[in-house]
Amino acid sequence: MTTQSEQALENGLISTLQDMSYEYVQIKEETNLYSNFKAQLEKHNAKALADIGRTSFTEKEFEKICIYLEGGTLFEKSKKLRDLFPLETEDGQHRIWVEFLNKNHWCQNEFQVSNQITIEGRKTCRYDVTILVNGLPLVQIELKKRGVELKQAYNQVQRYQKTSFRGLFDYIQIFVVSNGVNTRYFANNPNCGYKFTFNWTLPNNEPVNDLSQFAAHFFDKCTLGKMLSKYIVLHEGDKCLMVLRPYQYYAVEKILDRVQNTNKNGYIWHTTGAGKTLTSFKAAQLVAELDGIDKVLS
Numbered sequence: 001m002t003t004q005s006e007q008a009l010e011n012g013l014i015s016t017l018q019d020m021s022y023e024y025v026q027i028k029e030e031t032n033l034y035s036n037f038k039a040q041l042e043k044h045n046a047k048a049l050a051d052i053g054r055t056s057f058t059e060k061e062f063e064k065i066c067i068y069l070e071g072g073t074l075f076e077k078s079k080k081l082r083d084l085f086p087l088e089t090e091d092g093q094h095r096i097w098v099e100f101l102n103k104n105h106w107c108q109n110e111f112q113v114s115n116q117i118t119i120e121g122r123k124t125c126r127y128d129v130t131i132l133v134n135g136l137p138l139v140q141i142e143l144k145k146r147g148v149e150l151k152q153a154y155n156q157v158q159r160y161q162k163t164s165f166r167g168l169f170d171y172i173q174i175f176v177v178s179n180g181v182n183t184r185y186f187a188n189n190p191n192c193g194y195k196f197t198f199n200w201t202l203p204n205n206e207p208v209n210d211l212s213q214f215a216a217h218f219f220d221k222c223t224l225g226k227m228l229s230k231y232i233v234l235h236e237g238d239k240c241l242m243v244l245r246p247y248q249y250y251a252v253e254k255i256l257d258r259v260q261n262t263n264k265n266g267y268i269w270h271t272t273g274a275g276k277t278l279t280s281f282k283a284a285q286l287v288a289e290l291d292g293i294d295k296v297l298s
Contacts, residue, residue, distance in 0.1 A: 004146040006128070009180050009211060010115055013129055013141065016215045017113045025132070027114045033137070033168055038062050040110050040135030045098055052094045060090050065098060069168070074188065075239040077170050078232075081136070100134060106225030110134050123163045131219070137169050138228055141176040143211075150184065153177035154194050161190045173232055174243060176214075183214040187232060187243040201246040230286060233278065248279045255283045259290060 018024055027033050042049065042056045049055055057065070068085055069077070085098040102108050112132040119125055131139035140160075142153040154177050165172070176185045177197065184197040200208045200218045208214050218224065231249055233242040244252070258266045 004180050006143050006145045009143045009145065009178070010128055013143070013211060013215060014113055014115060016212055017131075017219060020216070020219065020221065022111050022113045022131070022219075022221070025112045025114050027117050027130075029118045030120070030167060033117065034066070036112075036132070037135035037168060040112070040132070041065070041098070041100070044100075044102070044110050044134040045096070048096050048098070052089065052096065057087075058090045061087060064088075069171075073239065074170055075234065075241070078173065078234055078241055081138075081171055081173075082229075100136065101229060102225075103229040106229040107222040109221075109225050111221050111224075119166065119169060125160055125163070127160070131224070133225070133228065136171045138172060139174045139176065139224070140169075140172050141178070144177075144179045146180045148179050150177055150179050150182050151194055153179065154184075154186075154197060158190070161188075173228055173241065176218075178211045178214070180211050182209050183211050185218065185243070187241040189240045189242065191238075191240060198243075198245045203250050205247065231282065233282060242278065244278065244282060245275060248275055248282070251279050252283045252286060256286055256290070259287055 014024060025036055027036055038057065041062075046055070049057075064087060065085065069080060072080065081100050082103055083100075085100070087096045087098050088094075089096065110133065112135075113129065114132060115129045116126050117130055117137075119127070127140055128143045129141040130137045131141070133139075140157070142157050144150065144153045157175050157177065172188045174185055175188060176183065178184070182199075184199055186192070186197040189196070200214055202208060202217070208217055218227075227243070227249070231244045231252070233244070235242055255266070258264065
């Protein structure tokens with residue numbers, strides 16, 4: 001197997017994402033992270049700000065937003081990510097509904113990529129590649145050079161979760177680990193093991209293991225936006241995050257297409273242990289959000 005360094009993989013991935021219209025942003029540490037977050041949040045909420053004749057939040061208003069985002073567990077923060085925050089303006093004259101993630105028009109989010117962000121937690125850590133959506137770090141990618149067992153990258157993510165993730169990094173929803181020739185993704189759920197990491201596949205179930213190919217499919221901005229907005233499950237019973245496997249994603253997409261575009265019935269074939277309950281739950285949840293719900297019930 002040809003050896004390729006982590007640095008080469010990192011540079012190649014960043015170049016691929018830039019070619020896919022991700023903005024590269026250099027973020028060295030937390031101060032830079034919050035400054036970038038403020039700018040991106042203002043960009044994402046430009047219309048709401050324009051409605052009150054503004055283009056930015058005041059420092060005190062941004063402080064209120066950050067205080068709101070600080071509280072709660074990972075599960076509670078994942079709910080905040082998907083909710084609107086009613087911000088009273090500093091002058092007391094207006095209320096702005098601040099949006100952190102556009103769930104309904106998922107392509108209309110602000111996508112950036114950064115690398116080697118340093119965070120001071122119980123240990124000082126530098127993270128390989130981070131995808132930011134509207135300024136929030138929502139996807140973290142850990143890389144190992146070709147030939148290194150992929151589980152080493154997974155174990156490193158586990159160490160980060162225990163020792164250094166804090167602040168805005170508590171909003172990570174998805175992790176990706178890769179050694180260039182094998183790439184897997186998984187939800188930010190510290191209680192799940194390596195068996196809950198998944199390869200991405202094409203609709204015909206062809207695996208996508210190569211990092212550059214994975215990036216081209218999974219990190220397509222509309223695909224990633226949809227995964228973050230629609231295909232992460234917030235499990236109320238266990239208070240944890242779950243992410244759909246590719247065949248579950250494609251099954252639900254087909255169900256939604258059938259509901260919206262035809263009166264015909266259909267079926268999805270699953271084997272034992274394939275995740276029928278999660279597929280059914282997510283399909284029912286998303287069908288209920290469609291304008292055509294009356295059609296389903298009739």
